[in-house]
Amino acid sequence: MRRIERGAAGLREEAVAVLRDLTGNPEADFHAGQFEAIRALVADHERALVVQRTGWGKSAVYFIAALLQRRAGAGPALIVSPLLALMRDQVAAAERAGVRAVAINSANVTEWTQIEGLLADDAVDVLFVSPERLVNPRFRAEQLPRLLSVMGLLVIDEAHCISDWGHDFRPDYRRIRDLIAELPATVPVLATTATANERVVADVEEQMGAGGHEVFTLRGPLARTSLRLGTLDLKTTWRRVAWLTQHLDSLPGSGIIYCLTVSAAEDTAAALAKAGHRVLPYTGRTDAAERLVAEEALKANEVKALVATSALGMGFDKPDLGFVVHLGAPSSPVAYYQQVGRAGRATENADVLLLPGPEDRDIWHFFATNAMPTQARADAVIGALSASDKPLSVPALEARVDLKRGQLELLLKVLAVDGAVEYTSGGWVATGAEWTYDEERYERIAAARRAEQDAMLAYERGESCRMAFLTEQLDDPHSVPCGRCDVCAEAWYPSDVAVEQQESAQSMLDRVGVPLAPRALWPSGLDQLGVRSDGKPVKGKVPPGEQYLQGRAVARLTDLGWGGALRELFRSDADGRPLDAEVPPDLARAVVRVLKEWDWEERPAAVAWLPSRSRPRLVESLAAGIATAGRLQPLGPLGLAPGAGELTRSTNSAFRVRDVWDRFVVPPQMADALPGLGGPVLLVDDLADSRWTLTVAARLLRRAGASSVLPLVLASAG
Template sequence: MTDPATDVRARAEAHLRALVGRDDATLREDQWSAISALAVDRRRALVVQKTGWGKSAVYFVATLLLREAGLGPTVIVSPLLALMRNQIAAAQRAGIRAVTINSTNPEDWTSIEESIHAGEIDVLLVSPERLNNPKFRDAVLPRLAAECGLLVVDEAHCISDWGHDFRPDYRRIRTLLGDLPAGIPVLATTATANERVTADVAEQMATADGESVVTLRGSLDRDSLRLAVVSLKTPEQRLAWLSDHLSEQPGSGIVYCLTVAATEEIADYLRSRGHDVAAYSGRTEPAERAELEEALAAGKIKALVATSALGMGFDATLGFVVNMGAPSSPVSYYQQVGRAGRGTSEASVVLLPGLEDRDIWAYFASLAFPREEQVRQTLDVLAEAGRPLSTQALETYVDLSRSRLEQMLKVLDVDGAARRVGGGWEATGVPWVYDAERYERVVEARRREQDAMLAYISTDQCRMRFLREQLDDPGAVDCGRCDNCGGFEVTSAVSEGAVEEASARLARPGVVVEPKKMWPTGLDRLGISLKGKIKEGPLEGRAVARLTDLGYGQALRDLFREPAQDGPVPVPLVKAVVEVLGDWRPAVSGIVYVESSTRPTLTRDFAEGLSRYLRVPALGSWAIVDPDVAPGQGAANSAQRVAAIGRRFSLNADVPPAADVLLVDDRIATGWTVTLAARALLDAGAATVHPLILATTT
């Protein structure tokens, strides 16, 4: 008599062989334990396993078994569009009918929903953002919850405040779990959860009747990865190292960067040195993203120079990962390096840390959950409105950027204090408590992560063991493969030619400053009669560099480091300004500068020096007339910023008729100071306004 469990396992392994395209493929014991818990026992399971272990195989095989048993489709919540595309392709090879609903294919949503309800779809992949869309949440999600045969939460660490990549949209999953009918299995997967995150996610997954979650946690060793750190003093040397040694890296791979600007700058430099690379970030168009991912996976290009927006699925066989700049935590770093070494016996992983890394970490840390008074103000505005308000409308009342406002509203939605509805957001009237202690604990945890990342860079102990211990892997031992264990030697040598070319590239100042095209909406609610297209504004301007740039970025970060140090423009930046003017060559007949309360000497010296160099008169200033308006007031959103600038400044300059004005400022963030100053200059009789800025923060 055939053992039912043996029969199920045999069918499961047949499905696995179809999925991976190999006749000798067999399930690991932990893979079978997870599949059995889902497809046989119909339980909830949390799988914490290293990248490349085969977590995708678990839910695809379980899906096929559950579909054979007559259950509904699998719903997979995944935050990575690249991973979605990769998984759909893998599923289709095994005869699994898989589709996705995300921000890139809204034209397909209706037909996909119809196919799901008709039983024609086996797997639906959705982005977490869809869970908070009013129509999807109210009309589609309840039916999916009632009909689905398996719910999968990929990158499950995002559920937890303690995860390195917490996302408020993921908190909606807890509500979804509560709405599932009894007996619907649930699988959560991640490669990057320490004990605290694992316990937190398991607690949130528990059923109402208290049934425990099956937790399968394996070794996080990646025996194909060889880890190294190359510490070089300057950005020029790091770029030169990459140029000199990129071709030596095995196969194709990823060069990870901390900012979008760095991806573009580094990719451009590497192409100039003859390397076949491309930039990839959240700014890359969806169609181009898919094309680049395919080219990388197929080995058609050497590398993608990417932000963390790039995540590849289990089919991508990559030979290396190089990080130009360190992520802010060892856990994030472990996740990124895990993109390499799948399906290969060896893969090289090299970290090139930079002095600017901590400044970039500090910038992203500044985008944390808003202060209590900002949250209260948002709830008060919603309550007083008596009708739904769009995020765009809320911006005119609350001093937060749109992205931070959206993130905060999502948290309030999950907490029950606000609700996304058709037409925007509304207050629910449910009391809300600002958990300051919790937020401070999370901030402190992030500080510890940053300290740990710095310790990883400087450690003389085994690097893989260090990462595994950060993830509370109890089996962590020395790997014998990294630069500290003696198994991987990585040279720090760079050629003079590469350094010279990198220096020339980084020493080439000049960033285009695009003029604003439209006035922000809602200005009328602030008593300002401006709307629509900006008809009186500046022309295209120039900045010496971005604050995050590798070249002049460091000099500018030093200049603008707090507490503020006032003084004349440093000589190296004077030379950079001269070079920018030489390339740009704006025709100007006078100079006006934007006054600064924190660095008054800097902006005045900037204007006076340019007046002498260009031999045109200094006409005056965009002067501070209301010092009670703080320098950065309203900077978080456009309408608030325009209102604050209008109160703070007034033109104090003698502008000749039809003058071509060079408008100079120390740095530009939102662009509205320059826009309003230019409008005032044009109203005063100027013909054109050309902005020249030392630094841009964008």
């Protein structure tokens, strides 16, 4: 398409006309700053960073700029957007406004060929892609070069993801630096975010200015005048759930209840539903189709709330969302601001309440340490790829490095951004480029994360206006007291919790008995690690005659109910050594309840347990107590094979199986007793993480003559 040069004269009139077409409002006009951003992109072809509050209208800026660029003869706008929910909403909004918008992401693979045809016919105004597409070999080879040659506008939505310092850093986003560097100087670039402090702004500006370009930065006031903020510390988990049960219906409209973990969200949703509230869970475990149903139910006000993890985050758009409640605090005031910004976009009033929990800091620490790369992990991945004579898939690489799938995928993205590895059509390969662990950089990031956690605790204390505190964390020069929060004014929320509601919530959260499903397939790659059975490689299905039956854990470590007590039981001392003690009486009673409520087909006849080097008193007292309470034959512990030392903390499945495969033996007296027991063996341990230790131990017992095996543990990690 031929480009048409356009001067600045008349641009505002034309842009306002497009705005009115898009909104269907003949009186619509721009908010302060919107036209300035459009002019910088369309008239001056600048690189612009827009930091404006949620609901200001950042998407209107890039839709209008994209259409004006199209009218001037440019090709489609490429919008890098981080979440599928965001893409769905934006594509739908664009189509309603007559903008020809399409998306390429993992959720619409069947439509890719059709979309490629539309691009070839120049029948697309706006193309949304996920950042992951930018590292996809086919997209980079077949689509990206042509797009770069005609692109009318590049938009980086949620641009704080580019920055190491952003609260939601995503390695794939760092690829955008390379994309910007490849653009002709005449292609304007827009980056938008509502959550960037000065450090993030400086980092994003530096990346956008690659090649010596000036960056036009537009920062507006970030305070949300519609939000009424508050914090209510109810001390215990059941009081928080009871408060929600009692007062949820008094919150305005429909909203979101955020939880820090999947288990907490599922437990809270179940408790509220049991109390008669119309709620749905929304987590990383929720099926993709069910997520869509839940989103639409909330948008249509068919439910009072979604009980969600951060899986429901950037991009979910319900302008009249009436409230956001947090059951547990995010680790950063900036992340908190981003999540509460879902509420009150198109309403004069919306309520935001934080119900902090004593478990928050433990959860913050887990997520912070789990995401950081280390030199040892990076060396293992690069070494495995370098040693392979062919590209490796993630499952194949899992068999060579001791990392969980999520950790491995995140590390591969970091290494790919740094140029040490790359993804090809056949899998991952090492590039040969040297990679050095930047200890100083990661320590700075870790220190920044700790400072954010301290700031979140300061927010909870409420020593100053809550909205001003949040916007000051974003370095907003316009920050002033809001006059509405529970610090500026009196508490706007009730703090009472009825005894009946407390008892009901406590009873609900006191549930015990989490199922432990048997492992049906051995992890791939065991042959690479030398795991063999009867002289043959171990692979494929776990034979039914060697599996355990569905077992039980008292609770998950992340549960709202027993999770806190179990986390305390499994904590270590100041030197990192596990604390070991006999089973506490209240937990022993919970174990008895699990046994009473267990719907097994055949009652166990005996108890065996796994030998523990870290918590021997805990495991033995648990097994002995069960044997006495249930009048079961105590078989004693499985033996440790000669030379078995401390069990390393392997993290992925293949390495875990390798580590425990030859670790245990069935003692002679146990082997003699097993065939004649006349019932299942109850196999006892303290903690089930991957379930591979239980799987291997149950296999030994089955092969030694046990008719069946029922695992029982105090806690499940998942």
